[in-house]
Amino acid sequence: MTTRLAIHGGEKSVPEGLMKNWPPVDDVDRKLVMAALEQSCHTFGENCTKFQEEWAAWNGNKHAIFTNSGTAALHMCLVACDCGCGDEVIVPAYSWSSSATCILHHNAVPVFVDIKFDSINIDEDKIEAAITKKTKAIIVVHLHGMPANMGKVMAIAKKHGLKVIEDACQAHGARFDGKKVGTIGDCGAFSFNQNKCLCSGEGGMFVTNNPEMQQKAAQLWSFGETRTPVQKRDYHAYALGWMYRSTELVAAFGRAQLTKLDHYQATLKANAKRLTECLEGTQYLILPREYPKAESNWYNYTNRFDFKAMGHEADAREFRDKLVKAMQAEGVATNVWQNFILPAMTVFQAKNGYGNGCPWNCQHASPVSYDLGQYTEAQRHTDTHTGMTTPLRAPNSPVVAEYVAKGIRKVLANIDQVEKIVL
Numbered sequence: 281m282t283t284r285l286a287i288h289g290g291e292k293s294v295p296e297g298l299m300k301n302w303p304p305v306d307d308v309d310r311k312l313v314m315a316a317l318e319q320s321c322h323t324f325g326e327n328c329t330k331f332q333e334e335w336a337a338w339n340g341n342k343h344a345i346f347t348n349s350g351t352a353a354l355h356m357c358l359v360a361c362d363c364g365c366g367d368e369v370i371v372p373a374y375s376w377s378s379s380a381t382c383i384l385h386h387n388a389v390p391v392f393v394d395i396k397f398d399s400i401n402i403d404e405d406k407i408e409a410a411i412t413k414k415t416k417a418i419i420v421v422h423l424h425g426m427p428a429n430m431g432k433v434m435a436i437a438k439k440h441g442l443k444v445i446e447d448a449c450q451a452h453g454a455r456f457d458g459k460k461v462g463t464i465g466d467c468g469a470f471s472f473n474q475n476k477c478l479c480s481g482e483g484g485m486f487v488t489n490n491p492e493m494q495q496k497a498a499q500l501w502s503f504g505e506t507r508t509p510v511q512k513r514d515y516h517a518y519a520l521g522w523m524y525r526s527t528e529l530v531a532a533f534g535r536a537q538l539t540k541l542d543h544y545q546a547t548l549k550a551n552a553k554r555l556t557e558c559l560e561g562t563q564y565l566i567l568p569r570e571y572p573k574a575e576s577n578w579y580n581y582t583n584r585f586d587f588k589a590m591g592h593e594a595d596a597r598e599f600r601d602k603l604v605k606a607m608q609a610e611g612v613a614t615n616v617w618q619n620f621i622l623p624a625m626t627v628f629q630a631k632n633g634y635g636n637g638c639p640w641n642c643q644h645a646s647p648v649s650y651d652l653g654q655y656t657e658a659q660r661h662t663d664t665h666t667g668m669t670t671p672l673r674a675p676n677s678p679v680v681a682e683y684v685a686k687g688i689r690k691v692l693a694n695i696d697q698v699e700k701i702v703l
C-alpha cells in the first residue's frame with residue numbers, strides 16, 4: 281500500500297502546532313531583562329561582567345570577554361594568537377563564512393583543509409600537508425556541536441609551534457576526551473545568536489586561559505584602548521581596535537538562559553538519542569554519529585542521503601532539495617545549512633577582501649591555491665546534507681523526535697513520489 285506524501289495532498293506526519301519554538305522564555309528571563317531595563321546603565325555594565333564570570337565558570341575558562349557576536353570573538357582569537365599581515369591560518373573548507381572571514385579581518389590569509397565526511401570537521405590527517413613557513417594558527421570548528429579531533433590537532437600544533445583557535449560557536453557543552461570545547465586550544469569563540477544552544481538574541485564570548493591572550497583580545501574589543509586589564513580607561517587608542525562590546529539587556533537575557541543551559545543540553549541529547557533510535561536502519565539515510573572521545577551537544581542534527589544507493593548520484597543536489605521539500609511538507613523542520621563550501625565563496629575565489637587583492641597580494645603573503653578540486657569531502661557533504669535544530673530543542677520532548685522520524689521515513693519510503701516534485 282502506498283502512503284501519499286503530504287506534498288501531494290496526503291496527511292502530514294508531524295501534527296500542526298506540536299513543535300515549540302526556540303528558545304523557551306520564562307519568568308527567570310523576564311525578571312533579569314526587566315531589571316536591566318529599569319537600571320540606568322544600558323551599555324557594558326554589571327550584567328555583562330557577571331555574564332563573563334558565569335560563562336567562564338560554566339565552561340571552565342580562566343578568562344571570558346562578552347562580545348556582540350561570535351564573529352567578533354573569532355576576530356579577537358586571531359589577534360590573541362598574533363595572526364596578522366601575510367600569516368597563514370588553516371581552517372576547514374566547510375563551516376559558517378565567518379570561521380574564515382575572521383582571518384581576513386586581520387589581514388591574514390586563509391588556507392583551507394578538506395573535512396572528514398564522517399565527523400564533518402577538519403580532516404586532521406590533511407593538516408600537516410597544508411602547513412608552510414607562514415602558518416601561524418589552526419582554526420578548528422566543532423561543527424554542528426561535534427567536537428573536532430582535538431587530540432590529533434593539538435599534537436600537530438605542538439609539533440609545528442602553532443596556535444589553536446576553537447570555533448565553538450555551535451558547540452556549547454560539547455566535549456572531547458571529557459574536556460569541554462573552548463578549554464582545549466589556546467583560545468576560542470562561542471556564539472549566542474538566535475539559533476544557538478544559548479540564545480541571547482545576538483552575542484558571543486571570547487575565552488582563554490592565557491592572561492596575555494585575554495589582554496590582546498580585550499584591546500581589539502574596545503577601540504584599541506585597553507593596556508592592561510587593571511588600568512582605567514584613558515580614551516587613547518594604543519593599537520588597532522574595533523567596537524565589539526555588547527549591552528546590559530543582551531547580557532541579562534544571556535545570564536537568564538545560562539541558568540537553564542544544563543537542562544536544555546540534557547533535553548537536546550535525550551531527543552537526539554530518541555531520533556537516532558527511531559531512524560536507525562532507514563534506507564538511504566546516513567545518520568550523524570559520535571566517534572571515540574567525541575561527545576556532541578547535538579546543536580544541529582545533520583543527516584546525509586546515500587544518493588548512490590538511491591540511483592540519484594547524477595542529480596544529488598537537486599534531488600536533495602526535493603527530499604527536503606517533501607520532508608518540510610510533512611511538518612519536519614529540516615533545512616539545508618551552508619550550501620557552498622567556503623573556498624567556493626566569491627570573496628575567496630576573487631581573492632579580494634580589502635580591495636586591490638588585499639590580503640593575498642600583500643608583499644608579506646605567499647600564493648595560496650583555492651582550487652576547488654581539493655575539497656571533495658566538503659563538497660560531497662554540502663550536496664547531500666540536511667539538518668535540523670528546533671525540533672530537538674527544549675521544551676520539545678522525545679515525542680516530537682518520534683513524529684519527525686515518522687516524516688523522514690515516510691518520504692524515504694516513497695522516492696517515486698519525490699521524483700514527481702517540481703522545485
Ligand SMILES: Cc1ncc(COP(=O)(O)O)c(C=O)c1O
Pocket residue numbers: 348349350351352375376378379421423447449450470471472473483484
Ligand atoms: C561555526 C560558526 N562560526 C561562527 C559563527 C558566527 O557567530 P555569530 O553569528 O554570532 O557572529 C557561527 C554562527 O553564525 C557559526 O555557526
